[in-house]
Amino acid sequence: MELIDIIKPENLVYDKPELMNDNPMHYCPGCSHGVIHKLIAEVIADMGMEEKTIGVSPVGCAVFAYNYLDIDWVEAAHGRAPAVATALKRLNKNKMIFTYQGDGDLAAIGTAETIHAANRGENIVIVFVNNAIYGMTGGQMAPTTLEGMPTSTCPYGRDIALNGYPLKISNILAQLDGTCYVTRQSVQTAAAVRKAKKSLHKAFENSMAGKGTSVVEFVSTCSSGWKMTPEQSNDWMVEHMFPFYPLGDLKNVE
Amino acid sequence: MTEEIKLMKGNEAIAHAAIRYGTDGYFGYPITPQSEILETLMAEMPWKKNGMVVLQAESEVAAINMIYGGAASGKRVMTSSSSPGISLKQEGISYLAGADLPCLIVNIMRGGPGLGTIQPSQADYFQTVKGGGHGDYRLITLAPNSVQEMADFVTLGFDLAFKYSNPCMILSDGIIGQMMEKVVLPPYRERKSEAEIRKESPWATQGKLKGNKPNIITSLELDPEIMEENNNRFQAKYRKIEETEVRYEEFHCADAEYLLIAFGSSARICQKVVELAREEGMKLGLLRPITLWPFPTKVIAESANKVKGILSVELNAGQMVEDVRLAVNGKVRVEHFGRLGGIVFTPDEILAALKEKIINHE
Numbered sequence: 001m002e003l004i005d006i007i008k009p010e011n012l013v014y015d016k017p018e019l020m021n022d023n024p025m026h027y028c029p030g031c032s033h034g035v036i037h038k039l040i041a042e043v044i045a046d047m048g049m050e051e052k053t054i055g056v057s058p059v060g061c062a063v064f065a066y067n068y069l070d071i072d073w074v075e076a077a078h079g080r081a082p083a084v085a086t087a088l089k090r091l092n093k094n095k096m097i098f099t100y101q102g103d104g105d106l107a108a109i110g111t112a113e114t115i116h117a118a119n120r121g122e123n124i125v126i127v128f129v130n131n132a133i134y135g136m137t138g139g140q141m142a143p144t145t146l147e148g149m150p151t152s153t154c155p156y157g158r159d160i161a162l163n164g165y166p167l168k169i170s171n172i173l174a175q176l177d178g179t180c181y182v183t184r185q186s187v188q189t190a191a192a193v194r195k196a197k198k199s200l201h202k203a204f205e206n207s208m209a210g211k212g213t214s215v216v217e218f219v220s221t222c223s224s225g226w227k228m229t230p231e232q233s234n235d236w237m238v239e240h241m242f243p244f245y246p247l248g249d250l251k252n253v254e
Numbered sequence: 255m256t257e258e259i260k261l262m263k264g265n266e267a268i269a270h271a272a273i274r275y276g277t278d279g280y281f282g283y284p285i286t287p288q289s290e291i292l293e294t295l296m297a298e299m300p301w302k303k304n305g306m307v308v309l310q311a312e313s314e315v316a317a318i319n320m321i322y323g324g325a326a327s328g329k330r331v332m333t334s335s336s337s338p339g340i341s342l343k344q345e346g347i348s349y350l351a352g353a354d355l356p357c358l359i360v361n362i363m364r365g366g367p368g369l370g371t372i373q374p375s376q377a378d379y380f381q382t383v384k385g386g387g388h389g390d391y392r393l394i395t396l397a398p399n400s401v402q403e404m405a406d407f408v409t410l411g412f413d414l415a416f417k418y419s420n421p422c423m424i425l426s427d428g429i430i431g432q433m434m435e436k437v438v439l440p441p442y443r444e445r446k447s448e449a450e451i452r453k454e455s456p457w458a459t460q461g462k463l464k465g466n467k468p469n470i471i472t473s474l475e476l477d478p479e480i481m482e483e484n485n486n487r488f489q490a491k492y493r494k495i496e497e498t499e500v501r502y503e504e505f506h507c508a509d510a511e512y513l514l515i516a517f518g519s520s521a522r523i524c525q526k527v528v529e530l531a532r533e534e535g536m537k538l539g540l541l542r543p544i545t546l547w548p549f550p551t552k553v554i555a556e557s558a559n560k561v562k563g564i565l566s567v568e569l570n571a572g573q574m575v576e577d578v579r580l581a582v583n584g585k586v587r588v589e590h591f592g593r594l595g596g597i598v599f600t601p602d603e604i605l606a607a608l609k610e611k612i613i614n615h616e
Binding site for chain 1: 278279281307309311312313315316317319320321322323324326327329331345346349353448459460461462463464468469470471472473474
């Protein structure tokens, strides 16, 4: 069989989502961001909402998310994405609004905005990428850094006496009356990716149904910050991150 | 039809003017002496009439970032606060300026520094016209001296903000915010529809229509050559505003031998000083900058050719006086008189200061 006989539409098994553009990504090999971007692009297209979606990008590695998804974007100040999204949604009720935030952005500098947007039950989706480290600034300690986990600002490992405990912010958000859906997902296997996409779909549907705030946390890797290969990172995440940040729904109000 | 004259506080006038302007959203956090703005808006419930959003934010920081989000989508959005709260908003104001976003910010100044006092002050002049937040940016700054101007400058402020895609600040103080005067409110206007916003603000994030390029609102640019171009674009905009939008008011300036320069509440008190001085036979005038940025540099420079001395009267330790001196450039004596920490000067005090610092120095 010749190649020309194989490259046919009916044989297509994988395609780049139409909302992803051709800009080369700045993310490191093995980083979870690329897969999560792709899932968001697919869900928006599947819902037919590309003309009504506005994303809010954070400060952190995903600051440039707007370079990769061909939708309208607002780039927020560090931690303030939920406040920005609050106004976007309240002033544009027929639009689909989501924030895309890392652990430092959402759970350190932006804790107040995160909790209060969720507590008001803003009809937005918060996509939370938790890789337990500050990637963009070169691997410093995050609020979600695990006990004993080394980073450039806790080079001998996170010391609870010095730095306090890793913050399970999604558990806090799940307790708030304003949230309708809080789930923890991952994207290190094909099965996990398929499951995560369903979660994102549900979250975005919730936001348009006016059910309140949906939070999709992605327990993620940062090969560069963790100083591991992509494969080692996935293994380390499964072994160390998953026991502390167990996957699954923390809240699901039907 | 006869004009409808109402009696209200300056803060209340701002709230009513905002509703009538067709403002899409107000986001704020309580702080004395400006809480009547949020309170009036909540009591009026404009969302029931035209869908205007009014939201009490969890902090001044959240409120200014709500402004950033609303402005990004092309909406008419405003916030208000008083000095300590305005300090908290400075990062957000810098982002708004860096992303070319129009919005209206109201500062009802109180005495500082720190938590300071709830009494009136004009000590945020430097913060407002010289920066406040980081980076090379400018805020169009309007200084009302009456309850009427509190209402009028909501319209003017939004119009200028959208004309230049730039944040605009109404810089007022606890006197104008709290005092009651008669006011004629502006007529009701419709809020803009999505189609109008897409047409008038094609940069706004309203959702990317098929065939269009995405709209991205950001102040970030890591390529220094493009970032310099962005800054040059801001500076060109600022020069155009300086050429076009200077506003001031002259009171008995035509034959004046001495000049007071004062803005906002201080200018109201200085009107009385001019009257007292003229009763004594002294030819005193008052120049009131209405726009603090752009500053009326040209008219002050021209005045310096005509008068013998200038007193800059401010409720601070001497801030605007620096801009007056730059304009006068050494041609005549320029001094400052102020009271601090929430104390308000009397006309007699100002007249005495004029004699001591300017007239008797000849």
